[in-house]
Amino acid sequence: MKKSKFLFVLSLVLVGMLLFSGVSFAKVRLSLKSANTASTYYAFAVGMAKAIMAGAPDIDIIVEESLGSVANVKASKTRKNYLFTSTVSNILKAFNKQGKFKEGGYEKIRALWPIPGIVMHWVVRDDSGIKTFTDLKGKPFIPGGLGSSGEAITLDLFKTLGILDDIKIVRVALKEATDAVKNKKVVGFATSSPPPSPAITELAATVKIRLLSLNDEDWKKFKEKYPVFTRFIIPAGIYPGVDYDVKTFSNPVGTYTTADLPEDIAYKVTKAFWENKKIMEEMHPFGKMLNINDIVKLGAPLHPGAIKYYKEIGMKIPENLIPKK
Secondary structure (H helix, E strand, O other), X not given: OHHHHHXXXXXXXXXXXXXXXXXXXXXXXXXXXXOOOOOHHHHHHHHHHXXXXXXXXXXXXXXXXXXXXXXXXXXXXXXXXXXXXXXHHHHHHHHOOOHHHOOOOOOOEEEEEEEEEEEEEEEEEHHHOOOOOHHHOOOEEEOOOOOOHHHHHHHHXXXXXXXXXXXXXXXXXXXXXXXXXXXXXXXXXXXXXXXXXXXXHHHHOOOOEEEXXXXXXXXXXXXXXXXXXXXXXXXXXXXOOOOOOEEEEEEEEEEEEEOOOOHHHHXXXXXXXXXXXXXXXXXXXXXXXXXXXXXXXXXXXXXXXXXXXXXXXXXXXXXXXXXOO
């Protein structure tokens, strides 16, 4: 009896010592908002979460499905302990109060690190007879996953080409797009993904497809209006039946947070991300495309915690990436 009482008292003393010593076993929980589960970026976000938690075991990352980066950016105004992916074009629009971000209030967005950029794809049924963007006039077409960057970019492209009002725009989630094409409810859809796109690969397994190319003249018009984009060629043979090079363009993508994320947390996640990138490389081939020097393309000031890590490894931070206090 005395022994039991002694052990009970001892346990209370030990618990008290731990409490007053400041030791805490509670993990910091962060949300990582990425993309639709049908997207390559969702799988890559899971890889990012694993890499971060491997390098920072006191941090717990919850990957959340999203409609796309437009929704991700908008959520940054209200979310706490929030990480999210977005195209740079949407970040620039948010800072400049343009497009779907006209209401403003996005000044607290801070950049953490770059990830491989999106590549625009416009796929149609081969039996639709559509070979150019002009041929889409009068036809039902899904411009991208509902609320995604791909959707916003495609609509901007159609507007630039002067064909937006002539196309029957259908808005659905990306996961519904392949079925819509298979069932001939639409002639095709757009998606933004590093090739090969899972959605297009799935479609090409059952339907003969064609990928639309953006000719040099139309690319020049679009580039002049949206200089953030760069020319990209999808090589022949990436998709079944597509035995020709496809001219398209790409858009830088990054991982962001907000200014109210504690500096030590931003430092830990940035350090863990880069020091465990092999985990991401093993999960998806485009993990090998990570380039730390692309921080200059992120379109937003870096978070002070990220700056601390980059300076630690000897990187010079341009003045425009340092947030104004």
